[in-house]
Amino acid sequence: MANQRLGMTIDTKRCIACNSCAVACKIENNLPNNNWWNRVMTVGGDHLDAPEGTYPNVKMHNITVACQHCDNPACVKVCPVGATYKDEETGVVRQDYDKCIGCRMCMAACPYTGVRSFNWEEPAYHLDFSVGDPDVTTHQKHVVEKCTLCWHRLAKGLAPACVEACSARARHFGDFNDPDSEVSQLLSVRSYEQLLPSEGTDPSMYYLV
Amino acid sequence: MTETTSAAGSAKTPAAKFGGRGLNIGIIVAAVLTVIGLVLWGVQLSGGMVQTNMRNLDSWGLYITCFMFLVGLSAGGLIISSAPRVFGMEGFGGISKIAVWTSICCTVLAIGFVVVDLGQPLRLWELFAYSNLGSPLMWDIIVLATYLILSIVYLWATLRFEAGKGSATSLRVISVIALVCAILVHSVTAWIFGLQQGREMWHTALLGPWFVSSALVCGVALVLVVVIALRRAGYLQLDQKNVVKMVKLLGVFVCVDLYFFGCDLLTEAFPAGSGADIAAMLTTGPLALFFWIEVVGCAVTAVIAFTPKLRTNPLIVVGALLAIVGIFCKRVQLLVGGFQIPNLDLPAVVSGPALTDAGAALQSAGGAMVYFPSLLEFGVTLGVVGLGALLLLLGLKFMPLKPVEKSH
Numbered sequence: 001m002a003n004q005r006l007g008m009t010i011d012t013k014r015c016i017a018c019n020s021c022a023v024a025c026k027i028e029n030n031l032p033n034n035n036w037w038n039r040v041m042t043v044g045g046d047h048l049d050a051p052e053g054t055y056p057n058v059k060m061h062n063i064t065v066a067c068q069h070c071d072n073p074a075c076v077k078v079c080p081v082g083a084t085y086k087d088e089e090t091g092v093v094r095q096d097y098d099k100c101i102g103c104r105m106c107m108a109a110c111p112y113t114g115v116r117s118f119n120w121e122e123p124a125y126h127l128d129f130s131v132g133d134p135d136v137t138t139h140q141k142h143v144v145e146k147c148t149l150c151w152h153r154l155a156k157g158l159a160p161a162c163v164e165a166c167s168a169r170a171r172h173f174g175d176f177n178d179p180d181s182e183v184s185q186l187l188s189v190r191s192y193e194q195l196l197p198s199e200g201t202d203p204s205m206y207y208l209v
Numbered sequence: 210m211t212e213t214t215s216a217a218g219s220a221k222t223p224a225a226k227f228g229g230r231g232l233n234i235g236i237i238v239a240a241v242l243t244v245i246g247l248v249l250w251g252v253q254l255s256g257g258m259v260q261t262n263m264r265n266l267d268s269w270g271l272y273i274t275c276f277m278f279l280v281g282l283s284a285g286g287l288i289i290s291s292a293p294r295v296f297g298m299e300g301f302g303g304i305s306k307i308a309v310w311t312s313i314c315c316t317v318l319a320i321g322f323v324v325v326d327l328g329q330p331l332r333l334w335e336l337f338a339y340s341n342l343g344s345p346l347m348w349d350i351i352v353l354a355t356y357l358i359l360s361i362v363y364l365w366a367t368l369r370f371e372a373g374k375g376s377a378t379s380l381r382v383i384s385v386i387a388l389v390c391a392i393l394v395h396s397v398t399a400w401i402f403g404l405q406q407g408r409e410m411w412h413t414a415l416l417g418p419w420f421v422s423s424a425l426v427c428g429v430a431l432v433l434v435v436v437i438a439l440r441r442a443g444y445l446q447l448d449q450k451n452v453v454k455m456v457k458l459l460g461v462f463v464c465v466d467l468y469f470f471g472c473d474l475l476t477e478a479f480p481a482g483s484g485a486d487i488a489a490m491l492t493t494g495p496l497a498l499f500f501w502i503e504v505v506g507c508a509v510t511a512v513i514a515f516t517p518k519l520r521t522n523p524l525i526v527v528g529a530l531l532a533i534v535g536i537f538c539k540r541v542q543l544l545v546g547g548f549q550i551p552n553l554d555l556p557a558v559v560s561g562p563a564l565t566d567a568g569a570a571l572q573s574a575g576g577a578m579v580y581f582p583s584l585l586e587f588g589v590t591l592g593v594v595g596l597g598a599l600l601l602l603l604g605l606k607f608m609p610l611k612p613v614e615k616s617h
Contacts, residue, residue, distance in 0.1 A: 041553075041555040041556075041558065042555075042556070043555060043556075044556075045556050046556045050556075063555065065553065065555075065558075074405065074406060074407055077343055077344065078344050078345060078346060078404075078405070079341055079344055080336055080340070080341055080344040080346040080347040080350065081332075081335045081336060081339040081340070081341060082339050082341045083339075099332070099335060099339065100328075100329065100332075101327055101328070101329045101330075101332045101333065101335060101336070102327050102328020102329040102332075103323075103326070103327055103328075103346060104268040104269060104326075104328075105344065105346050105401075107265065107268040108268060108269060108402075108405055108407075108408065108547070108548075109405050109407055110407055111406065111407030111552045112407075112552070112553060113266060113551035113552055113553050113558050114265050114266060114551075114553075114558055116265070117265050118258075118265060118268060118328065120257055120258045120259040120261075120263075120264065121256075121257030121258070121259035122257055141257060141328075142254075142257070142258060142328025142329050143328060143329065195553070196552055196553070199406050199407060199552075200406065
């Protein structure tokens with residue numbers, strides 16, 4: 001079987017910026033305090049639901065940003081020990097916490113500011129018990145981590161948590177190398193954008209516009 | 210160091226005064242600083258790097274700035290000491306051994322700064338077990354290690370040659386290899402930054418040659434300061450014409466470095482696209498202070514270097530120090546400038562846990578720098594610098610680095 005290129009389409013016309021995907025990701029992966037792998041950004045301002053423009057000519061526009069699982073990832077090239085690597089079979093960009101030496105070269109290389117996060121302190125949690133899937137790799141201090149495309153769920157044939165949680169059904173998950181997949185079909189009928197195409201990274205996250 | 214006596218004996222021993230209590234006090238102070246630095250590094254590792262002001266948005270800081278700076282100092286020092294021998298020219302009055310020793314100390318410091326920046330220093334062995342040979346950081350580690358070994362071999366070969374052993378040809382061959390390696394080591398350091406398409410300020414082919422020119426500036430300046438200081442302390446004798454020769458060279462290097470900066474700024478700003486933001490950030494924006502210190506400082510150095518009347522010893526030292534400070538300011542601009550402007554033009558990118566409290570405060574205070582080091586970072590840095598000073602002083606005390614007749 002040909003190699004897959006797993007990724008997502010995110011329909012910006014359907015997204016209502018409810019932040020369900022960000023929260024689902026945080027819970028599913030038992031993310032430490034202050035750590036978000038998937039963030040909903042408001043184009044207009046710093047705060048949730050900030051409008052763009054000045055009254056009365058205002059509009060709201062949101063975009064969710066997580067690891068773009070690039071087909072040509074900048075981070076993979078620069079990692080000195082191969083702790084971040086592209087999985088050949090699925091195209092998912094992965095991160096091996098046990099191997100990471102904490103040099104943060106990948107964070108400097110990634111053009112998508114902030115999708116890679118470094119655990120600057122011993123992971124701490126607001127709850128005194130773990131949440132989410134027990135198969136999620138334990139978080140470590142002083143290593144870089146990021147969206148895994150819910151690798152632990154892919155192994156069980158499930159879609160990533162953010163896709164399932166999306167209340168507006170704006171997210172679709174699938175294989176872009178398979179012309180019959182839902183995501184490929186969506187790309188054939190809708191216009192779409194990738195983030196920062198000029199960087200040449202060719203992300204597997206497509207924003208339907 | 211069994212050759213100490215013979216080599217020192219052949220020198221004219223003007224250094225009877227040098228070495229006494231002052232040097233010992235210096236060594237003790239440096240050792241204390243080193244120990245304090247080690248303790249603070251322990252604090253950083255156990256309490257977490259959250260105590261630094263680096264965050265996801267500005268994931269490198271003072272340590273990597275110092276790393277860039279010290280690789281430059283060390284490469285410059287070695288180039289200045291090996292080039293005359295390579296091209297068979299007259300040298301700078303036998304200061305080459307001291308230049309090589311300062312450059313060895315700087316290399317050790319540079320490696321030290323990378324190590325304190327790592328989150329998981331205990332996993333350093335992985336660099337050799339799982340090397341990703343495609344990573345510029347891996348290239349740098351290989352070249353830096355080779356370079357350190359080579360400089361030590363070069364120093365050893367020079368000492369042997371001066372003690373009457375070994376041939377001039379073999380020494381010359383070693384100096385050729387050392388020269389090539391010194392140029393390479395700084396180019397590779399530039400590529401750690403220059404090959405990253407995600408950071409507009411870094412992504413330029415000029416960065417390699419520009420790093421080499423900056424290395425020459427601060428390397429020559431450091432050697433100048435050290436030899437003038439050592440001459441004053443009575444450690445060595447050096448004809449003023451050699452000092453003048455080096456000062457003129459410093460002037461040329463400073464001009465080349467400023468020329469490169471001009472070329473880079475023009476190329477960034479001319480299309481008036483996103484590069485214009487970078488030019489504005491440097492000239493009038495948050496990094497303007499560092500930009501103007503560098504430009505004005507280097508220009509003053511050039512004036513001192515090219516005006517015969519101004520080439521007095523105090524002014525030469527001032528000029529050399531201005532050049533060193535200027536190049537350090539350039540490193541700050543490069544490092545912080547790379548992180549200052551996020552690619553994603555979304556306000557929320559720079560808010561939240563991506564930024565430190567210090568960074569957020571600075572930003573809200575009128576678009577200032579995204580990063581300013583914390584006290585802990587200054588402390589660890591001081592400790593690493595202490596280690597370098599300790600090495601330098603121990604070398605001066607125990608190794609035969611004084612110029613002899615055969616020296617370059």
